[in-house]
Amino acid sequence: MACALPPNPAPRTQYPETISHLTLEEKIAQMVMVRIRGDYYSSEHWYRKKLQKYLSVDGIGGVISFGGSIHGSYYNIQQFQKWAKYPLLVAADYERGLGQWMGGGTLFPSNMAMAATGDSSLAYDQGRITAVEARALGVHITFSPVMDINNNPDNPIINFRAYSDNAETVSKFGTEFIRGVQDNGLVACAKHFPGHGNTSTDSHSSLPSIAGSKTELMNLELKPFKAAINADVEMMMAGHIALPGLDGSGIPASHSHAISTELLRNELGFDGIIVTDGMEMGGLTKSAWAGESAVRAIEAGADILLLPMDVEQTLKSVLSAVKSGRINEKRINQSVQRIWKMKSKMGLLNGAAQIPFSELETIIGKTENTAKAKEIAQKSITIVKDENHQLPLIPEKIDSLAHLILSLDEGAGGYLKSLSRDLNKTHGSVAEMLINNPLSKLGRKDILNQLKGVDQILVSLVVRIRMDKGIASIDSTHSLLLSELRQLDIPIVTVSYGSPYLPDYDLLETYVCAYGYGSVSVQAVSEAIWGRVKVDGKLPVSLTPQLDRGFGIPKKKRFNDWGEVQQVEFLNAWSVIDSAIENRIFPGAQVAVVHKGKLIASRGFGRHTYDNSSPPVKQESIYDIASLTKVLSATPITMKLIAQKKLSLEHTVQQFYPQFTGNGKEDITIRHLLTHSSGLPGYYQFFLDDQISTKEDVLDYILNVKLHSEPGSHYEYSDLGFILLTSIIEKVANRSIDRLAHSYFFGPLGMHHTRYNPPLEWKRKVAPTEIDSIYRNRLIHGEVHDENTHLMGGVSGHAGVFSTAKEIARYAQMLVDGGIWEGRRILKKSQIQEFTKVQHIPQDSDLALGWDTPSQSGKSIAGDYFTPGSFGHLGFTGTSLWIDPNKEIIIVLLTNRVHPSRKGDEGSKEMYG
Template sequence: MNKITSIFLLFSILITGNVSAQATAPVTPEFLQYENSKWVDSIMKTLSPDERIAQLIMVAAYSNRGDEHRKEILKLIKEQKIGGLIFFQGGPVRQVRLMNEYQAHSRVPLLGAIDAEWGLGMRLDTTISYPFQMALGAIQDESLIYDMGAEIARQIKRTGLHLNFAPVLDVNNNPNNPVINYRSFGEDKYNVTSKAIAYMRGMQDHQLLTTAKHFPGHGDTDTDSHYALPQINHSRARLDSLELYPFREVVKAGIGGVMVAHLDIPALDPTGVPSTLSKPIITQLLKEELGFQGLTVTDAMNMKGVTVGNEPGIVDKDAILAGNDLLEFTEDVPKAIQEIRKAINKGLISQAEIDRRCRKILAVKYWVGLNKFEPTSLINIIEELNTPRANHLNKKLARASITVLKNENNILPVKKLQGLRIASVSIGVEEQTNFQKTLSRYTRVSHFNLKNEGSAGDIHTLKNELGNFDLVIAGIHDDSKFPRNTLKISAEVQSFLKELVSEKNTIISLFKNPYVLDKLENIEKAAGLIVTYQDTQNYQELAAQLIFGGSGSSGKLPVSVGEKFKVGEGLVLEDGLRLSYAIPEDAGMDSGILNKRIDSLMQEAINAKAIPGGQVLVARNQKIVFHKAYGTQVYHDTIKVKKEDLYDLASVTKISASMAALMKLYDEDKFHPNQTLSNHLPSFRRSNKAEIPYRDILTHQARFQPWIPFWKNTKRKNGSYKWATIKNDSSARFPIRLTNTMYLHRNYPDKIVKEIRKSPLREEKKYVYSDFFFILAPRVVESRIDTDFSSYLKESFYEPLGATSLTFNPLAKFPKSRIVPTEDDYNFRHETIHGTVHDEGAIMMGGVSGHAGLFGNAFDLAKLLQMYLNKGEYGGVRYINEETIEEFTRRQFPDSENHRALGFDKPYYNEKGESRNTAQDASASSYGHTGFTGIMVWMDPEYDLLYIFLSNRVSPTRENSRLYRLNTRTQIHQVLYDAIKKFGE
């Protein structure tokens, strides 16, 4: 380019700048009002000319380096009087401790900065990383991004810092960009701008200064300026219309700072110098044309994009001459001050101009509160950086960004579960992922893993296995925490994926950079395609929840992916089909209350040997917000309780099996509370129970005896078993297994029924809890169906709900290690009860009864109980009519002392108005049940609240009543209501 052309270009820039200045009205950054404040004046008077230069210098500090580094920083503070520090890697406690020390040795408070584009987790351990900007670019609700900015401001300030080098305003229109890419909000300039302004305002509204970067636009390059000087060869018109657009708009919006990149942009400065050193770009374009008055900051002055061919110190001087106010990461501070002093002496820049920039730095310090500096407290800093609300926000951001690109035949969310054979394949990992574990919470899923470089043999074996499944869910995982545009999958695995999406009903979840989709042939043919933008626990769990309708999607693709998908694509899927997994704040509950108090109460019970261990699950608004396992399976062992463990649900079987079946039959006009046992069981037509309505029976006021110890009738007075009761070996006549050496006569269940039929009635009609009817319930149900009780429940409820662990006789389906033992039985079975029902009557009925015998884990029990809370609907399926749920769960005799519903328990109170069986604050509409083995479940429609407490308090003996005396279950129940009240304060 010749000299005349250069002059013409410079003249054009100046003219354009004048026109723009007249057409726009940039907002003056707030901190500038303090440039001439008394505090700034007082500091200026104390500074020598060289110290005023030093205020423009910010050096790099680390909290993960040794004492030698600490001494180097202290020396620069004491001897060179630098103005600030930018912190890089380390930890929050170490950083705060160092910053406090550095501040103590600085006569003028130091300005502290950090490069925290996605939060402190970008630099510091034990802190939160929010989604990368590309994921944020998919979010449609920008108030979430504002909230993130506000929260990041709080966290950065909590670590003693004042300036965040964010947000990134680069428009990433080059998929091969190695340095910006996922750090950009995307390729659409309007989306980039609106997201950046929301992020900026969230921070600056909460007194944290921000810097828009990397001016004038680093998005369209395939060179990383950390290692070389990228060149951008677009015309001025193109730069104006695209790259400069976001910067122009954030200046109008009042951004406090702008960071200048190391770029060679001939259309803006034909000399070839990096933009960081370019007066036409910084002074003339940014300050004069765009009207920016805030803090102009260099990108790191140690990057190859600016250091190649430029000496330390001299390059810093050139950056100041170009118009920068703040030098970031100066490598040679004494030399930089010396070179800037020489430039002043030569008349290249005036001392007055240096003073003006110094005042600007001091004004920033005043605005962020350094005029009243106090050391940062270390007390509770980790807890205060990782608050529940901060984690809640993180999850909300992730959920709002997930983008669904394909949903053929509405495969998402998966609705029908019964009979559906599902496999998951995690590609790029060798162990079961959180994605797969979360899938298993919804239904039975078989899991497989395939390495990125999986062999032909591995793939052949896997393909044969997948042939047995109706649906394949594949997760494509990342091997890096940074979602770069790279694909390290072998050609064989890529071919397998191509075949999979073409031939099988397949859902793909990509936990990688969306640009990778362009490198996967036929990926667009998947029936379902989900993009999460990065591979974190949050994203893995949310993607799995989305697949089964626990979570929804609203994200829109922020970039185009070749010819396959265009920017802005994304399907909206509603949530709420099934239970989701969230944090308490997501459901209006205080997690601090829940975690601390439930943990404390459970530990108290374990320490008192009331229970060896247990589980607590809490769901509100169809969100599981708390689920923890505590202690061990038994006292004398070290096997810790796992959330997947199955418990003997004891009398909770009544509402989880019997009442489910009876309510369904009621809907089908095959059962009615006004009918009697004689309507279903002919043998009861001439009994003393023939005319007693089920309404009285199910509310326990039928005058039935509480119980009969049926097992005692198997024995003679000398303790031996009667001939027609129990044998050591199984046979056609003795098929009912009690233990490996005890088999019950096939007719004994009929004998139990006969004993119930002949049992006398109590004289007074009042509430007396009895198991009798529920022992009969399977026969009542079976009188109106074409299958057995257990199969009916499985086919009608458990399988369609995905509640695959709810089962009778669990040893037939699950390993013993997954089943929690109950009592050491020294009276009847003479062994530890492990894997079979604790209740003697239930085991004598073959392990299948309506009063006890059901096993399950909290995950699956929650699905059934949530269906009740949903008035009979779950997963898009109507199981029981709404009116039926309301009828069966209401108090049947409100004008009497009987507090019961039909089969369900209800709250009841003593004469002082104190609850005797549930939380004091449980509503009158709530209902549930307890179990003898230490179980409690409770549902409260008024609060849409579900509570499950699982334990084996009968281990090693049923005589242990400490759980009752401690009142642990109801105390924990009250904690849930306290957490709701606390959140609302």
């Protein structure tokens, strides 16, 4: 079973709306649910054979799906429906969505994380998405939400699966989830009635007992379940929990007539289906064997027996109990009628077919679903303590970072894999230590010695809540280590993934709760600790009297979009620009000035053209930045490819184009192209050559052109060199340079008004350039000014990008910050340093790799005030970017000086590039 491409399901047989046609044996079988997985089973597999008998011979009424894949689950559910004597109710445990069990489905954070957001409408969204995805897969029931109140911090199985330790909070979020589920065609099942929160025992291994009188329990544990009933929940799961205050015999609720029937059905008025918790759990098996346990559950009031230990014996024992008169057949009929009614509601009796797999692919795991899960996770992150204001961490100010993972779970490192990757990518080099065993005194001492001397420690605590573990907090020896770490006098940020409860919160100077170790929560922690997102989660449970429910330390997003500009008035500089406009050097200009990470000036001058009706230049005006393209596109993309080991500065062009030979061409390297020392001619009017009409023609010309000088011997600013570099980039990356620029830089940096070939709707914001009289014979407006780039479709590494001064300043700030933007590493700091230092190729050249630097002799195009180590570039249309990393100053000037014509400025080609 489970093939790669499931077939389209065929319509099924129609069935009567009543149960009169069912035999007693078939009715009993309808009350049983067995386990399935979305895995492949060969025709000889023992469980396949057993399952086929359960469904086709015994007539089992339902299945519960665990794990596997989307493909396998879809195919198997269809196959099992075909095997089944009667249509199957298919259930699954989707507390955190389909992604909890199978890759590709949407994975949500835990319920406790959900409540930490403070927004119950998000619980509705989770229910809605879960329902839509589950129904597409062929599932009818989700055994969720958990309506238990986690009012015992030592609870080893509910814990962060509960919304809160407060009845009203659990009720509010749980009922919203129920509505979201059932409004969208899936059955919700509230569990674990009448409440599994106030215990330190896991019912998977033993029978928990919850103290309290009936009045006390009604006013606390039972409140969320009453709310669920009022929200019309269609199914309720009876827990394997003893509540002497409700049934003095001390038997499990799932075996108690007083609890399941007298209280739930009669007193609370629940008329839906009652399903037991798993019959294989230790909370039951220690008190009765499989057959007797099933009989007792039905006597108590259960309609569905979930996962009986022995299916055959269960069926036989219940049949025997009916025939002996211990159970009245009317009691069986009541349950089966409820089950049959639900099957009818789900369309199972009228032959409704499952949707085709091609349609399922457009539903499960789609972007808007995963985005909602990500939103919930980000809003849930809670900063509980931050005594020394460590958060957010600033990677460029941390020289050495250690990541210490403490857990008793062998898979802890795997859960945090995305965090580890992000730490290394953002910081550059992180020493990681994984401890998943108790520590001796010597072991703790060894760890302390290894951590001495680091600048910052991040401690990740992974407490996994799962059956038969009996763990609700960190190991005692790990707690001792946390105490000893404080003595190192090193800043420590501690994050808990899973249980938020710790033995001693005084050990922690900074404490963050994620309430889970699912990938969506782990990724949200990365966003939070680096300050990429606002943090505003609130504790949904009480940790101490001081760290009480509702407490949380808010943190603003560390980075903003420079929406609030200080607007320092550089009056002398502004007068120079105003004078240039008055003297018709350019019709308008746009300036951005950044100092120490703050945008201190961002404004426009003049108009798009000299026409008084032309739009005024604003911060949002867009300019053709000409050769600034070289340093915003081709150069940084080269850096990326070098970091990916796809390219090297010492690679020769001939490696990519073997025909590039003769006249010393075989010695030209990527380094030569970036330093304009390749010997290639600087410029050629391809657009006026009748023999050249395509990008391929341009490349062919460059590969065959004669060099002007020996490689490395002379500087000649060369567009041809960057056109050749563009071709190499696209060959190596197997993607066009415009797509690379967007995915590597413009997208991650939020440069939403920076791109090649601006769309038509941008035109009113774009400042026009030249009135072309030799090539296009029209005003160049909204299309690239550079004629050669236009010939090549508007995309090249030497020209073609349009942008704003403010967005170019974003890019420049990333370089000043060592390659980091909003807590994400975009480029390596070491690469930035290498690419922006003078290469001395040839010896008297001031060029870096792709960048220019202030001239050390004579007049400099950078002016007189930029310090050594500064770098920048110019563009022919009248654009300029200069960066002084020492003073943390960025100056961007954009103009359209070529409007209406470049005439009178023939000598500026060398200056502007």
